[in-house]
Amino acid sequence: MPIKKFVNQAVLVTAVSGSVIALSLPAQAENWRGWNIHPPGYPNTIALEAFAESVSERTEGRIHPQVYNNAVLGDQPDAIEQTRNGALDFANFNMGPMGPIVKETNVLSLPFIFSSVDHMHEVMDGEIGQRFADALAEKNLIALSWFDSGARSLYNTSRPINSPEDVKGLKVRVMNNDLYVEMIEALGGNATPMAYGEVYQSLKTGVIDGAENNYPSFQSSNHYEVSKYYSLTEHLIIPECLCIAKASWEALSPEDQEIVREEAIKASEMQRRLWVKGSQESREIVLDAGVNINEVGDKSAFQEKMQPVYAEFIEENPDLESLIEDIRSSH
The missing domain is CATH 3.40.190.170 (Bacterial extracellular solute-binding protein, family 7)
Incomplete structure (x- = not known):
């Protein structure tokens, strides 16, 4: 199906x-x-x-x-x-x-x-x-x-996102989690926690400029109808x-x-x-509907912007620093 x-x-x-x-x-x-x-x-x-x-x-x-x-x-x-x-x-x-x-x-x-x-x-x-x-x-x-649950990427109504500068000033819906708020703010955007069911109308009316999710959710929620730029930042991969x-x-x-x-x-x-x-x-459905999908070839600029997010997290959870390091050094 x-x-x-x-x-x-x-x-x-x-x-x-x-x-x-x-x-x-x-x-x-x-x-x-x-x-x-x-x-x-x-x-x-x-x-x-x-x-x-x-x-x-x-x-x-x-x-x-x-x-x-x-x-x-x-x-x-x-x-x-x-x-x-x-x-x-x-x-x-x-x-x-x-x-x-x-x-x-x-x-x-x-x-x-x-x-x-x-x-x-x-x-x-x-x-x-x-x-x-x-x-x-x-x-x-x-x-x-x-x-x-796939990789979550940014999508919006304004422009392709190829670098953190492209996020500046965008109002981006995120899940209700401080880490996700800090993530968008570190990129220069305005994070807007919001119930998932409110996102479609908020994109349509301009209350927000964008959101972030995986391909299946972007498509099945019909967000692709009102948000024509999907950029493969793949910033969150949550099992x-x-x-x-x-x-x-x-x-x-x-x-x-x-x-x-x-x-x-x-x-x-x-x-x-x-x-x-x-x-x-x-992916094929949203492409056929005219969505502009762009690869983000070099994610290092985005990753560098996350350093303050990591620093604050480790400061609050020093016992988890070794777990973070083990994951990041495992590839």
Whole structure:
């Protein structure tokens, strides 16, 4: 299903893979509830539902996961708390809003912490990723695999952005996080935290000049209709987790833990493949609609502008400096 249809499917009830529901479940089946912010057909949703189906099949119904889409069980901060206390059993969480709970994950929101999406995969699938998983485990979240959310780039209604000077004076919507505000201000822009649902009209009416996001979101939100310049700054590459509630995880036998872990890794591999395909489809859609897409060949000028952002972050979090250095020196 093309990504352009993702957000056009308003679903008022949960969408659960039908094949997950077994005709007869064992008396002791664990009925797992899973949180997902995305709609049916989205890469993450497809991967989560495949995870649920495979876990149910391989455990012969001992674990019976159901995926609740479109954030019907609450927004992400609520869902994080519900999963931590065991009210939800599993979820797909972005690490951006995880910072207030697990401070180590704020490192993943630092601009240009990763040099590319492949670099992010390499880091998160290795020893450094396990350090983030350990930090999450201390807060009752077991991260079994890491999903992709692409690279976020700047787009606006005025001009291509090739250097920090091109950002000067632009009013740019950002997510509600001090790091993202500081990032835009360091480039000379005016950062404007704003709810995602308000961005389209604000771009259209000139309340803001631009925003930043990945290809699929830029396209599926229809922002490309009112913002004709998309510049591949790729300043934020934020991973997501497939997380299990610690209580649910510890209730499993070692054999079932192994099954769940294996299927979580398979789900991550599927999600990443689907993400690449969907991103390419979205890029073609916005190109066909007349959007000017420009590569930013040399990102060093942007990266240099981030030095004060890093300095302030390290001053406030000196214990995380070695983690930052390990990531940056790993490519």
